[in-house]
Amino acid sequence: MPNLPQLSDALLTLEDRVAVLTLNRHDLRNALTGSNLIDDIVTTADWVNLCDEVSVLVITGAGSAFSAGGNIRDMADRSGDFAGDPAECAERYRKGIQRIPLAMQAIEVPVIAAVNGPAIGAGFDLANMADIRIAADTAKFGETFLNLGIIPGDGGAWFMQRLIGYQRAFELTLTGRVVDAAEAKDLGIVMDVVPADELMPKALAMATKMASQPPKATRLTKRLMKMAQRMELKDFLDLCACFQGMSHNEPEHLEAVQKMLASMARK
Incomplete structure (x- = not known):
């Protein structure tokens, strides 16, 4: 059994060649900023690429949310990742949340996002960085950056239009509206929608099938x-x-x- 990396705000398991990363800051609705989840995701991605015992990675969230994206309280306070003048703020993005899309894009094994609840802003983008998305019927999705007067600074505009096409991605991004799991499936964002209690069994069954391949x-x-x-x-x-x-x-x-x-x- 290989050694698992030490994570701060996420849980990581490995069984039968399937690694499961669970974002575990439900007190923050698994916000990616204002927590250590950025480091945990990047650390896990690097570990997966180096560990021959891993064939599939599943990402999900603990609690009611998949990920609320950015920490809005930090935005209001202009603190943490959102502090500083324009140049300082840009550098914080480069050294902070923008490490996630680079790490996710470089993962060498299939990645399945098991979206257990709301995936909003950068949380939505994180789901879109996976190869496949399966959603609980309680999940919601929103590219809500413009609602806060900011842009998708984590690369979301790059990922979503490649997933569902320019026109649909443009509409979701420019309106900032939130869609439920059923509409997300119709739009092609998620592959399947299942009852909440069937989400992880469904995701793990798919992961196990992929992990059985050479x-x-x-x-x-x-x-x-x-x-x-x-x-x-x-x-x-x-x-x-x-x-x-x-x-x-x-x-x-x-x-x-x-x-x-x-x-x-x-x-």
């Missing part, structure tokens, strides 16, 4: 999925050929082939 090929496949978004086809096919050459020479490939042949022989 681990090295799983990581290479996620890299391909990400890189396909920004590469020309010819260059992408060259990369596929290289990754496939690597995969064909891994013991896990031959093990999977033998398993498939044995399954065929039993039919």
Whole structure:
């Protein structure tokens, strides 16, 4: 069993190659600022990439909220992450919450967001940084930055339009309206909506299925999925050929082939 990193405001477990990160500041509705959750998320992302025992990461929240995003009291007080003149505030963003999208984008294994409650502002953006979102029927989603007279400073405008398209992302961002789980599914934000008590079983069942796949090929496949978004086809096919050459020479490939042949022989 590998050593888990020490986290301050989140809980981390690992079982059967599935890591579960639970944001655990329900007293702050799991706000990402005004807590240690930024450090915890980045630490977990780095650990996942270095730990060969992990094949899938599930992110969820403790309590009634997934994440309320920014700490509004700190905004009102111009303290914490929101203190200082324009240059100082910009630097706090770069050294603070903007570490999350960079870390999330670099995670090498599938990431499933199990959205247990409201995901608002930066909390909504965090969910959108995952590969797949499953929502409890109690979840709500809002890109609410303009309601507070600020912009999505954590990269949310980059992630959401790639998820649901420019027009829908523009409408949600410019109106700042909050949508329920059913509408989020209709918009393509979440893949599925389930009763709250079925959320983690659903997310873990999907994670377990993914974690049962050959681990090295799983990581290479996620890299391909990400890189396909920004590469020309010819260059992408060259990369596929290289990754496939690597995969064909891994013991896990031959093990999977033998398993498939044995399954065929039993039919």
